Amino acid sequence: MRYFEVIRRDGPARLGRLSLARRITTPGVLEPDDFISAGSVFSFESIAEALDATTKMASHDRLTILPFVPSPLHTAPPLEVASMDLSGPLGAVIHPFFPKELPRADLYILGGLGQLQNPRDLLKALAGTRERLPPDSAVMAPALATPWNAAMLVYSGVDMVDGVRMEMDGYQGIYHTRDGARLWQDGLELPCRCPSCQCLAKSEAKDPRPLLAAHNILKLEEELANLREIIRAEMFREHLEMQVRARPELTAALRLLDQEETYLERRTPTTRRSTLLACSAESLQRAEVKRFANRVLTRYKPVESDVLLLLPCSARKPYSTSRSHRFFSEAIGPARRFLHEVILTSPLAVVPRELEEAYPAASYDVPVTGRWDLEERAWLVLVLDAFLKSGIYTSIVAHLEGELEETVKEHGIDAVFTGGGTGDEALVALHQATAQAVSGARKLPDPRLRHIRAMTDFSFGRGAGETLMSQARIKGRSLIDQDGEVLARETLAGWSITLNGAERLLPLDCYQVSIGSFVPRGSLLAPGVDGADPQIRPGDTVLIRGEKAFGIGKAKMSGWEMEASHRGVAVEIRQLKEL
Amino acid sequence: MRPSHPPIDLSRPVSCWQGQDLLDGQAVGSLTVILRTRGCRWRSCKMCGYALEGAEATGQDLLNQMENALSRAAPARMVKIYTSGSFLDPVEVPPDARDRILEMAASWGAQHLVLESRPEFITSESVSGCVRILPTTLGIGLETASDLIRERIINKGFSFQDFAGASRVARDGGATVKAYLLMKPPHLSEEEALADTISSIRKAEPHSDLISLNLCNVQRGTPLERIWARGGFRPPWLWSAVQVLKGASGRAVPVICDPVGAGSSRGPHNCGKCDSDFASAIRRHALEQDGSVFDDLNCRCHEVWRAALRLEQRAFGSPLGMMIV
Numbered sequence A: 001m002r003y004f005e006v007i008r009r010d011g012p013a014r015l016g017r018l019s020l021a022r023r024i025t026t027p028g029v030l031e032p033d034d035f036i037s038a039g040s041v042f043s044f045e046s047i048a049e050a051l052d053a054t055t056k057m058a059s060h061d062r063l064t065i066l067p068f069v070p071s072p073l074h075t076a077p078p079l080e081v082a083s084m085d086l087s088g089p090l091g092a093v094i095h096p097f098f099p100k101e102l103p104r105a106d107l108y109i110l111g112g113l114g115q116l117q118n119p120r121d122l123l124k125a126l127a128g129t130r131e132r133l134p135p136d137s138a139v140m141a142p143a144l145a146t147p148w149n150a151a152m153l154v155y156s157g158v159d160m161v162d163g164v165r166m167e168m169d170g171y172q173g174i175y176h177t178r179d180g181a182r183l184w185q186d187g188l189e190l191p192c193r194c195p196s197c198q199c200l201a202k203s204e205a206k207d208p209r210p211l212l213a214a215h216n217i218l219k220l221e222e223e224l225a226n227l228r229e230i231i232r233a234e235m236f237r238e239h240l241e242m243q244v245r246a247r248p249e250l251t252a253a254l255r256l257l258d259q260e261e262t263y264l265e266r267r268t269p270t271t272r273r274s275t276l277l278a279c280s281a282e283s284l285q286r287a288e289v290k291r292f293a294n295r296v297l298t299r300y301k302p303v304e305s306d307v308l309l310l311l312p313c314s315a316r317k318p319y320s321t322s323r324s325h326r327f328f329s330e331a332i333g334p335a336r337r338f339l340h341e342v343i344l345t346s347p348l349a350v351v352p353r354e355l356e357e358a359y360p361a362a363s364y365d366v367p368v369t370g371r372w373d374l375e376e377r378a379w380l381v382l383v384l385d386a387f388l389k390s391g392i393y394t395s396i397v398a399h400l401e402g403e404l405e406e407t408v409k410e411h412g413i414d415a416v417f418t419g420g421g422t423g424d425e426a427l428v429a430l431h432q433a434t435a436q437a438v439s440g441a442r443k444l445p446d447p448r449l450r451h452i453r454a455m456t457d458f459s460f461g462r463g464a465g466e467t468l469m470s471q472a473r474i475k476g477r478s479l480i481d482q483d484g485e486v487l488a489r490e491t492l493a494g495w496s497i498t499l500n501g502a503e504r505l506l507p508l509d510c511y512q513v514s515i516g517s518f519v520p521r522g523s524l525l526a527p528g529v530d531g532a533d534p535q536i537r538p539g540d541t542v543l544i545r546g547e548k549a550f551g552i553g554k555a556k557m558s559g560w561e562m563e564a565s566h567r568g569v570a571v572e573i574r575q576l577k578e579l
Numbered sequence B: 001m002r003p004s005h006p007p008i009d010l011s012r013p014v015s016c017w018q019g020q021d022l023l024d025g026q027a028v029g030s031l032t033v034i035l036r037t038r039g040c041r042w043r044s045c046k047m048c049g050y051a052l053e054g055a056e057a058t059g060q061d062l063l064n065q066m067e068n069a070l071s072r073a074a075p076a077r078m079v080k081i082y083t084s085g086s087f088l089d090p091v092e093v094p095p096d097a098r099d100r101i102l103e104m105a106a107s108w109g110a111q112h113l114v115l116e117s118r119p120e121f122i123t124s125e126s127v128s129g130c131v132r133i134l135p136t137t138l139g140i141g142l143e144t145a146s147d148l149i150r151e152r153i154i155n156k157g158f159s160f161q162d163f164a165g166a167s168r169v170a171r172d173g174g175a176t177v178k179a180y181l182l183m184k185p186p187h188l189s190e191e192e193a194l195a196d197t198i199s200s201i202r203k204a205e206p207h208s209d210l211i212s213l214n215l216c217n218v219q220r221g222t223p224l225e226r227i228w229a230r231g232g233f234r235p236p237w238l239w240s241a242v243q244v245l246k247g248a249s250g251r252a253v254p255v256i257c258d259p260v261g262a263g264s265s266r267g268p269h270n271c272g273k274c275d276s277d278f279a280s281a282i283r284r285h286a287l288e289q290d291g292s293v294f295d296d297l298n299c300r301c302h303e304v305w306r307a308a309l310r311l312e313q314r315a316f317g318s319p320l321g322m323m324i325v
Helices: A045-059 A119-125 A127-130 A150-153 A164-171 A195-201 A207-232 A236-246 A248-259 A260-266 A282-283 A287-298 A323-338 A374-390 A404-410 A424-437 A449-462 A462-467 A499-508 A559-564 B058-071 B097-110 B124-131 B147-154 B160-172 B190-207 B225-230 B238-248 B274-287 B302-312
Strands: A003-012 A014-020 A023-026 A035-037 A064-065 A090-094 A107-110 A138-140 A174-177 A180-183 A307-312 A340-345 A349-352 A395-398 A473-475 A477-478 A486-491 A495-496 A512-515 A523-525 A529-532 A543-544 A547-554 A571-576 B015-023 B026-034 B078-082 B113-118 B137-142 B176-185 B211-217 B256-259
Touching: A003 A207, A014 A150, A023 A236, A023 B113, A035 B113, A045 A064, A045 B097, A119 A248, A150 A236, A150 A248, A150 A374, A150 B211, A164 A174, A164 A207, A164 B302, A174 A207, A174 A547, A195 A207, A195 A236, A207 B302, A236 A248, A248 A260, A248 A282, A248 A349, A260 A287, A282 A287, A282 A374, A287 A349, A287 A374, A287 B302, A307 A424, A323 A340, A323 A424, A340 A374, A349 A374, A349 B256, A374 A404, A374 A473, A395 A424, A449 A495, A462 A486, A462 A499, A477 A559, A486 A499, A486 A512, A486 A523, A495 A499, A499 A543, A499 A547, A543 A571, A571 B124, B015 B078, B015 B274, B058 B097, B097 B124, B124 B137, B124 B160, B137 B147, B137 B160, B160 B176, B160 B190, B176 B190, B176 B238, B190 B211, B190 B238, B211 B238, B238 B274, B238 B302
Parallel strands: A035 A064, A064 A090, A090 A107, A107 A138, A307 A340, A307 A395, A512 A543, B026 B078, B078 B113, B113 B137, B137 B176, B176 B211, B211 B256
Antiparallel strands: A003 A014, A014 A023, A174 A180, A340 A349, A473 A477, A477 A486, A486 A495, A512 A529, A523 A571, A543 A547, A547 A571, B015 B026
16 A cells, blocks of 8 residues: 555646544655654664554554654764554655665655755755656655745655644744745844734744744744645746855755756647746756757758748747737738748747747746857857757758847858848849749758657657658648548647557657556556556556557556556556557 | 973972862862872873873972972862872872872862872872872872773773772772763764663662762863764763753762853853853862752753764764864
8 A cells, every 4th residue: 555646747746645643645744643653762772662652653644754864964863763564554764874774664754855055956955856757755854944945846756745843943042934034033024924923023922933833833834835836836946046045055956956857858848838938047957948949959840842931939929820920920911831940049049930839849938138158159150050060051041130140140151141041132033032032942842741750750659650641641620641541639728649640650669658467447556557658658648558548648647657556647648549 | 270381390280279179078179289190190081181281290390390389379178189190190190209298298288189080090009198198089080980991982991800800909098089080082963872871870879978070071182072073972061960860969978060161162162152251150069969959950952962962873973063064
């Protein structure tokens, strides 16, 4: 029996359920009544006595904490305790810097964590430990959480916190809010309206410290509720980029974590319901941004075109639906069938027109000022250079303006620069430049075919589009094969493949989840998964293969997580047939 | 405090000072001499910095050091001769020199000796060697009655049974026994440290004539110092020490305490405001054994200490009350 399950994920942040007598939605606050513990082995004469005491206490309603060896964070525990075979929900204290064989547990408590001071230690202790633990176990950071650091803790892999530091700090006269902490003194104008603060404001209390403690705990609980809601809204990264501004160490921790690409990439979904807001310098480092550029360069196969047209992005997404892009399209006119359109933007850098509906190209927002800072410029030209190497264009038209045009020009890209813009004169210039460039150029394939091919490559890897579309054609809103069978259909969310289409992709042996000899209903649960492609990420379309069933669905967790988990939904099934 | 004074002069003791000590229920004048020997042979305890004071001293050097100390001191009934190791270790203090040193103390006018040794050097021969010169109290660093804590945290290298055996040998040979207890080594929460000290007093009592409580402080160059510097150790609260001493008041065996380093971040401390009041009450109690010296102690930090006691039980290894905002 396992007592913890991850229900939703938003990147590394997870919403879960810890099923004790009280059902705790994580990330949450562990209360003293949620667990029983015989305590440190050092309160016993011998280890045997500690084990005995724990066996006698063990409970099914509450988390039973196995006897533990307390140790400061950087100090090896001076002895080891054999793990115990108890039923019921279990908590085990482990030492983040001294990994040992793990006892089975539902919740791993990171010992000595209250001592954490620097960002590198934070990542090593949290994200580093998270990678070693089973994905369907919860992690608890004791005596550390504050309203201002909770978001970073959760992003680093923490599922449970406690109010210990908040209460202790209250007794030491420290007042916490989501913005940070300060020493309380009589007469401060308090930014909070909780009952404790109202009492503090009136200076009536004999001893302010219990009130400070109560306020601090309340603020932590509020922030956790806030974080749970943000995970549901799939806006965690956006919130975190704001929240780490509370302290330089938190900002440093996020920047360092962004350099540890695998931890984040392994957990970052390939689609999100929410808009990616790129409001800070850290946004440029997001796994989604790097992944998008990477797929444009390695999965996407540029259209065979003689002419390349570089365009700026638009506020409205997908770009084609924007006013400016409609103007561009009208100005280019019939020349559109003879040139390849590529949009330059921050932070995604290079977006081929065929991929404008891919995540996050179809849903991101940036503060638009016309200014391009050095980091944005460097990233843009890095990706653009690599992109240009893969296509053989005989001429380039750049309808860009301001600093974007300047960036491309200064980088030495040989193009006809129109000066950009959407005014009448600018559109005439665009018209003339493109008309001139396409004279004698090859005609491009049907834009819808280009679109399906590009999106299929983007999702399943280079060549997948060609495999899917061999001898296929468009009919209405469907892609059909020579026998008239539908391979893919256009829906509101874009093109999606059918079982027939999926069968064509089988030989590629990618994005597959293999299952045992059964027919899953509704959703495929993690215990039913025999094997999964390690590159699968939440949001991916995956093929389900078993002796008795073949289907397609949407991954709810990463492939590695499907393999290692004993609980939770692995794939939401979209179509399935029994074999 | 036992400060070291480089460069090392082998003709002078590490340190010596005069004070008052409890003897047969009375405060008497005392002289404490710290001899610079080659140092403790065990030198593996995690909080001990005394082992670093050693130097290759010969028997003659030790005699010179004793001579030097006595020549500067005013008369005192009690002489305490410590070595930052074991006075009865024949390698540290050769038996000839040991006899000569004790005779010097006797002829100087001392009436009672206090010496320290690890249990393995307490034999009927070494005990009688002292007792035949002057009445002797032997101090043994038991630290705690818990073998688990002593072996695994402190790394002391002997068991409670070893201590009890040495105590029997010392008492059979006519010496009295002073047991040192260490309050709050690392890895223990404040509450666990309190419970360990109280239970250790109870268990050491039958084997001791006097119990001396050492409040764990952070000495330079020790493994404990490295833990403390990274926020992994908070020395005991003086509130905790007072609670132990109050509880021990009126027991068969007196419990004394010299709160070394009290009030500093390396030593036992409360909030900074009340530390000197607490330290002087604890020192008075060591001489008067009267629990009422603690009656007037009060401070707002009492609630902070209570919170730390309670909350550290849920902190899983981190000390509280030392986080920087």
